Amino acid sequence: MNNQDILARSLRAVWHPCTQMKQHETLPLVPIARGDGVWLTDFDGRRYLDAVSSWWVNLFGHCNPRINAALKDQLDRLEHVILAGFTHQPVVELSERLSRLSGLGHCFYGSDGASATEIALKMSFHYWRNTGRPQKTRFVSLQNGYHGETVGALSVTDVALFKDTYAPLLRPSAQVPSPDWRLAAAGESARDFALRCAAALRAHLERHHAETAALILEPLVQGAAGMGMHDPEYLRQARALCDEFEVHLIADEIAVGFGRTGTFFAHEQAGIRPDFLCLSKGITGGYLPLSAVLTTEPVYQAFYHDETARGFLHSHSYTGNALACRAALATLDIFEEDGVIEANRAKTAFFNQAAAPLQAHPRVKNFRNRGMIWAFEVAGAAPGFARRFFEAGLQHGLLLRPIGDTVYFMPPYVIGEDEIRMLVAGTLEILEKI
Ligand SMILES: *Cc1c(COP(=O)(O)O)cnc(C)c1O
Secondary structure, eight states: OOHHHHHHHHHHHOOOTTOOGGGGGTSOOOOOOEEEBTEEEOTTSOEEEETTHHHHTOSSOBTOHHHHHHHHHHHTTOSOOOOSSOOOHHHHHHHHHHHHHHSOEEEEEESSHHHHHHHHHHHHHHHHHHTTOTTOOEEEEETTOOOOSSHHHHHHOOOHHHHGGGGGGSOOOEEEOOOOGGGSOTTOOHHHHHHHHHHHHHHHHHHHGGGEEEEEEOSSEESTTTSEEOOTHHHHHHHHHHHHHTOEEEEEOTTTTTTTTSSSSGGGGGTOOOSEEEEOGGGGTTSSOOEEEEEOHHHHHHHOSSSGGGSOOOOOTTTTOHHHHHHHHHHHHHHHHTTHHHHHHHHHHHHHHHTHHHHTOTTEEEEEEETTEEEEEETTOOTTHHHHHHHHHHHTTEEOOOBTTEEEEOOOTTOOHHHHHHHHHHHHHHHHHO
């Protein structure tokens, strides 16, 4: 196998995600033969630093020896078993541990992030139906929010490029103003802006609470919006308003969970607990597709009944896959054994220091950081900026995928100091060219 061979075969045989395939007439695919830590290597030995954690999923590097070992062990015990009517050790242990970490429970599994969103939306609606409030059928989400791209998840997503084409297929949902600080008035603090957006949420719920089942949001960082960050005060306000108006709060921590924002879960920074917690992406350390929704005892009890139809009759074939659960357990082991949340604080501080020249760069606007996420907008970005930046990144041995004119870093947590320096230096060089 060589680079050219696999590129041609991939273009013939594979329909790549989130891609206008015709663009590959001029933009070559990047073939990857192997991974090691933060590095991806092609068939000719060219290396790329994976600064986006392979679409925000990787936590502890590619081919992590500890996760590999756990998976090899699991492979010889049990790869998968139907989870309806059956159970197994990895799924039980993982559910117990996620429950201890979140204070929620009754872990329901899906395969991808979007399926977790679907599960949370359906469960919320069904809870209200089971408790005599069948008119609560609507959802509210934040402007520029992203919750996945299956039809139900896309209905609460607010990204025009992904949504507009499919609008006739979607259920209408309401969007309220996003507390993303980039949208604040000049001179307005993040907290004041959060309070102003919370007032808009209140106004919406005052009018629509009777038909609203849930508010779904991405706590602290709206990823697909271009790493839009908000003050935790918004989450405290949202929690209080959801309580006041009897609306569920769904925390979509698919991207921000598992330490990404500096705490194990992002919502911890607001001192709140959601009614539903959606997890995926980093849950398996970036190894295998797995998602989970955790909820509260009252929600669970509303489904617990003699009548079958009051149960949550939702399933995916690979629900609770044993290999994926074992990868997740190995990932949680690394968090515990290595004190990852603490260690990442030092890493974040180092990164911020190393990135000072970027922050001071005349074209860099809104330089921001939360936990292991950094982002900034580039002034004077011409059309096609994201693609040209991506291509220049590859030439510098960096895998970076700007969103519009937003450049972001979301590296695996195992990134080292030299690699951080290389990432910053490469980005500065690219900024001179693009
Ligand atoms: C990625 C993402 C999803 C969708 O997850 P998939 O696994 O891509 O379906 C949903 N919500 C958020 C916040 C995400 O970042």
